[in-house]
Amino acid sequence: MPGPLGDITVIDLSRALAGPHAGMMLGDMGARVIKVETPGTGDESRGWGPPFVGPEDDPVSTYFLSCNRNKESITLDLKSDDGREVLTRLVRHGDVLIENFRPGVLDRLGFTVERLHELNPRLVVLSISGFGHDGPQGGRAGYDQIAQGEGGLMSLTGPDAQTPMRVGVPIGDLLAGMYGAYGVVAALHERATTGVGRVVRTSLLAAIVGVHAFQGTRYTVAHEVGHGQGNHHPSICPYGLFTCGDGMVQIACGSEALWARLATAFGIDPKAPGLATNRERVAHREEVTRLLDRAFAPYGRVELLARLDELGVPAGEVRTLDRVYDWDQTRSQGLVIEVDHPVLGTIEVPGPPIRFDANTFAGGREVHEAPPALGQHDESIRKWLDTLD
Numbered sequence: 001m002p003g004p005l006g007d008i009t010v011i012d013l014s015r016a017l018a019g020p021h022a023g024m025m026l027g028d029m030g031a032r033v034i035k036v037e038t039p040g041t042g043d044e045s046r047g048w049g050p051p052f053v054g055p056e057d058d059p060v061s062t063y064f065l066s067c068n069r070n071k072e073s074i075t076l077d078l079k080s081d082d083g084r085e086v087l088t089r090l091v092r093h094g095d096v097l098i099e100n101f102r103p104g105v106l107d108r109l110g111f112t113v114e115r116l117h118e119l120n121p122r123l124v125v126l127s128i129s130g131f132g133h134d135g136p137q138g139g140r141a142g143y144d145q146i147a148q149g150e151g152g153l154m155s156l157t158g159p160d161a162q163t164p165m166r167v168g169v170p171i172g173d174l175l176a177g178m179y180g181a182y183g184v185v186a187a188l189h190e191r192a193t194t195g196v197g198r199v200v201r202t203s204l205l206a207a208i209v210g211v212h213a214f215q216g217t218r219y220t221v222a223h224e225v226g227h228g229q230g231n232h233h234p235s236i237c238p239y240g241l242f243t244c245g246d247g248m249v250q251i252a253c254g255s256e257a258l259w260a261r262l263a264t265a266f267g268i269d270p271k272a273p274g275l276a277t278n279r280e281r282v283a284h285r286e287e288v289t290r291l292l293d294r295a296f297a298p299y300g301r302v303e304l305l306a307r308l309d310e311l312g313v314p315a316g317e318v319r320t321l322d323r324v325y326d327w328d329q330t331r332s333q334g335l336v337i338e339v340d341h342p343v344l345g346t347i348e349v350p351g352p353p354i355r356f357d358a359n360t361f362a363g364g365r366e367v368h369e370a371p372p373a374l375g376q377h378d379e380s381i382r383k384w385l386d387t388l389d
Helices: 018-028 083-092 113-119 143-152 171-194 204-209 212-219 255-265 278-283 285-296 299-310 321-325 329-331 378-388
Strands: 009-012 032-037 071-076 096-099 124-129 198-205 240-245 245-253 336-341 345-350
Touching: 009 018, 009 083, 018 096, 018 124, 018 171, 032 083, 032 240, 083 113, 083 378, 096 171, 096 255, 124 171, 143 171, 143 204, 171 198, 171 204, 198 204, 198 329, 255 278, 255 299, 278 285, 321 329, 321 345
Parallel strands: 009 032, 009 096, 032 071, 096 124, 124 198
Antiparallel strands: 240 245, 336 345
């Protein structure tokens, strides 16, 4: 099955993570994604590790595997006449072009937005930068951890205001890719009416600010500056990580009814001074945490989670990644898929997070392709262009 984007061809000039993640999302939905890489080295993430897997003389980066499924790879030197000529042909026959060069680099290669739309007026261009394409710092290079800091996310993460902490995955890159793919799909929908493609722009900074959520309005409206508060919610209590007899559990009491049920079941007076309303409990969070940790102490984690489930109180444990990927619930959602890699053979990789209708397979396509070897499709893509031309 080709998927909902089965008639779309994407030229992916991007490297590292933000752009490749956007391209992978489009590929998951059935688009044909042609990844353009530098001869000899390819995408920088091919060299990012450890871990590397496979033969010592041809090691494969697991980082690269994470963001390049459902793509083909062609190597082009865009500073050469041949490379620019092949890219010109790809642009003529493509629907989407993704790039995350620093602002101005693509222009210097001879592919300004005006030139791209001269070659193909229907082309949708996704351009991802670090801090935006204009403004006083529009030319800055974008790296995830720097953007997490500059975008305020690190100041909201960590145990306290004095200990900023980065998120455990490159979330700025991933969010920029997600927003970019979202913008591309909207532009393709518009193109169906207008017949004309447009440029979609986003950045790591924009993506991080875009998910500030209640922390954003906490400042813009209430003029309060949020900061890291560890594993407890700044506006809801109890909502966070608690200890029990043999480990930790998380609970989320988002209503007064849930609090009353939880407190009563564990011998706590839900109407006691300082506990009666969410606003009071947030102000007395340390006391609430102390009371619940003491109430949970006689229980093992499995027993406690079963009891909370009986009460209808949302709860869960903190899983390591091995336990996430081996979990039958994860696998039931198509979040682990098998692909045949040209070097590694059959491997398992994380799967697309979207399913359609009653399909048992993940994403918009039934068969997923492994991330490609460098230049794996050099010959087949050139033959395809010859056929079209």
